[in-house]
Amino acid sequence: MANLILILGDQLSPQLSALAKADKHQDQVVMAEVYDEASYTNHHKKKLAFIFSAMRHFARELEQDGWRVHYQTYHPDNPDKSLEAVVARLTKELNPDALMTTECGEWRLHSQICQWHESLGIPVVIHPDTRFVCHKEEFAKWAKGRKQLRMEFFYREMRKKTGLLMTPDGKPEGEQWNFDANNRKKWSGKPPAPAPFRVEPDAITRDVLQLVNDHFADHFGSSDDFHFAVTHEQAQQALEHFIDFALPCFGDYQDAMSDHEDWLFHSILSPYLNTGLLDPVTTCEAVVQAWYSGRAPLNAVEGFVRQIIGWREFVRGIYWLLMPGYAQENRLGNTRALPWFYWTGDTKMRCLHKAIDASARNAYAHHIQRLMVTGNFALLTGIKPEDICDWYLAVYIDAFDWVELPNTLGMVMHADGGYLGSKPYAASGKYIQRMSDHCQNCHYRVQDATGDRACPFNALYWHFIDRHRDDFANNPRMTMMYRNWDKQPEQRRQAIISRGEWLLEHIEEL
Ligand SMILES: Cc1cc2nc3c(=O)[nH]c(=O)nc-3n(C[C@H](O)[C@H](O)[C@H](O)COP(=O)(O)OP(=O)(O)OC[C@H]3O[C@@H](n4cnc5c(N)ncnc54)[C@H](O)[C@@H]3O)c2cc1C
Ligand code: SF4
CATH class of the missing domain: 1.25.40.80 (Serine Threonine Protein Phosphatase 5, Tetratricopeptide repeat)
Incomplete structure (x- = not known):
């Protein structure tokens, strides 16, 4: 046999560089649903079902096109729990000249694959991913x-x-x-x-949904009403x-x-x-x-x-x-753990409840919900970047490290010091009121910053501005916020800061 071609779950393109360089009459393809990839984070059930089903459909298309495909379906008792183990077994069985693959979309796996030639004892050829406009x-x-x-x-x-x-x-x-x-x-x-x-699920998707419900029942979200292509x-x-x-x-x-x-x-x-x-x-x-x-x-x-x-x-x-240093960035020094309601949606804040509830049902929330609701709250309350990044990676069907990490760590959390935005996207409840009808159905009052029923985003916003003065006061795009804050009577500022402190101490109860 000539070469073994490894295709990953996010590489389902007929024009993939590793396939373009291969010969279907000699080379053979390997694809695998493995425990390590399915469980390194709490992936949403619909995300697992989507990727497994799309992989199985793609493998079938390749076979119909004349490729020989070795496909491992997921089972908890499979002895090969990692991609490396699957490839090592096939290398022993088929004795290929080399392993060919296309560079993968996340550093974690990329750095592993770069070492595989040592354990496999054959060359590992990594082709560039040509599916992007900018190399x-x-x-x-x-x-x-x-x-x-x-x-x-x-x-x-x-x-x-x-x-x-x-x-x-x-x-x-x-x-x-x-x-x-x-x-x-x-x-x-x-x-x-x-x-x-x-799209109504076909037999392949129905099988996969059953598999996910059987073996990933404790993962986030619902697999009901799966309708993705x-x-x-x-x-x-x-x-x-x-x-x-x-x-x-x-x-x-x-x-x-x-x-x-x-x-x-x-x-x-x-x-x-x-x-x-x-x-x-x-x-x-x-x-x-x-x-x-x-x-x-x-x-x-x-x-x-x-x-x-x-x-x-x-x-x-x-x-x-x-990467890899990027994933460790935490320039605002955040230390707070992610509140539990990010996993349950159990909060009186209507905007957050709606965004988390949609994420659990659909494995989807649109950009402004991600940025200005779940993201904004995490920014204002100083959640640890690793906690909030892991949440976004788990809950969305489209989440892959290369796109999730910069959006969360950079755009939302400003943890990289400003590569993705010249100022943090911090906002009070006013923004959410302007762009939605959530506030009229909320337990909290968006027009208030202090008092038991005051919208938490308001005091948290000013608390964030106040506690990060050293980080942002000299940013020309933030001057106006600091001027507005400093203009407030001292008593009012004190009241808002106290409310902010109380909210941070009782975050799980909001
Ligand atoms: C905290 C956070 C995390 C995110 N994580 C992901 C992620 O894991 N995967 C992901 O694909 N997108 C992510 N995004 C970007 C964006 O929210 C999603 O791409 C978008 O919501 C997907 O829905 P859509 O296809 O209906 O997008 P639309 O609103 O219809 O936009 C069209 C397309 O543009 C692209 N796009 C839009 N905004 C972005 C962006 N900021 N970065 C990259 N691509 C973008 C997407 O491919 C999207 O399909 C994230 C954004 C935030 C704020
Ligand atoms: S009042 Fe505040 S918490 Fe409630 S929906 Fe509006 S912005 Fe969200």
Whole structure:
């Protein structure tokens, strides 16, 4: 036999570099559902079911295409509990010349695979992951010598590189790079939000759901009502569904939150993009085409393209530029453990309850819930970065270390000192009130900062500002906050700080 090709659960792309370099008549593929990968964190049941089912469907497609695939389905009694053990067994059995793979998306496994040649006794060839617009080396070159890394400038480079939303003479369509200012509307129920794309589980998915319920019953979330796409064809249909029904309003309501609607006008495409069921550039091309043909406005289409070739590529670049040290960053010195209600949703704070409850049911919450509700609360209360990063990695169907870590540790927790944002996204209850209808159904009163029923976000916000004066007072984007705080009468400041202290001491009771 020639080579063994290892394909991981987030590498389900027919154009994967390791496959492109292989020969289906000689080389053989290995894919495995293993205990170590399924249980290194408390992965949501729907996340496990999605990845296992998509892997099984992809293995079947490869076999139909003529590949020989060695596939290990999950069972707790399997003797090979790690990918390395599976590959070692097959290496003994098949005696390949080399192991070929595509670089994986997280440092933990990457650093292990880099050592495998020693235990396997054969060369391990790691091909670059070509499914991104910006290669790691290209990002490192762009970042070199820059004092601050700003997504907006990187994004413009990616627009030029891909030609997405560029005129033939090299200008941005609509004469602006960014239409974000148009994308901040509150949603009042109209126009109605479309139902999300649904696929009824087939026999493979039903088997996997049974397996997850049998063997991962103690993992977070519910496996009920699983309706995610698990093949390339279905993921393509999900993209078309988004373009037809949600894209026209995606921009306007991108930052909105609702007490009644889980998905609003978001694309729900991240699980497919992150596992290889959709390609990012062709996805953006289809969305851009909707603008050229008059089916969606430019603010929506530009906003979507920016999330993918801007933010998604940018966070990946930061991850590989700064790992492994990045994961240890804690520049604000946080020490508090994650409150238990992040796992139960059992809190009187309506906005948090709704975001956590949706996460448990759907393995999904949209960006503003992640950033401005669960994230904002963790930032204001000084949760340890490792605790909150582990939570985000576990609960979302799209969570993989390379994208989860920079978003949580950098964008939300500001634990990296500002690579992902020039100021922390800290906000009081006013922001949540402006962008949602949660507050009108809440136990707490959003207009109050002190008193038993005062919205916890208010006092916690000022407590955060006050206790991090040394970190932020000289940040030009924070000057106004400090001026506002310092203007408050001393007595009022004292009352707010006392309320903040009380909230921090009684965090589990909120
Ligand atoms: C604390 C925190 C943790 C996050 N963890 C993840 C994660 O583990 N995996 C993940 O894919 N995204 C993560 N995000 C980014 C973003 O919230 C999700 O990509 C988005 O909610 C997925 O839903 P959607 O497909 O409906 O997105 P849409 O709102 O429809 O956006 C379109 C696409 O843009 C991309 N995108 C948007 N924002 C970002 C971003 N900040 N970083 C990277 N890609 C982005 C996604 O691929 C997404 O599918 C996180 C954000 C925060 C604040
Ligand atoms: S009042 Fe405060 S805690 Fe309640 S929903 Fe509004 S922002 Fe959230």
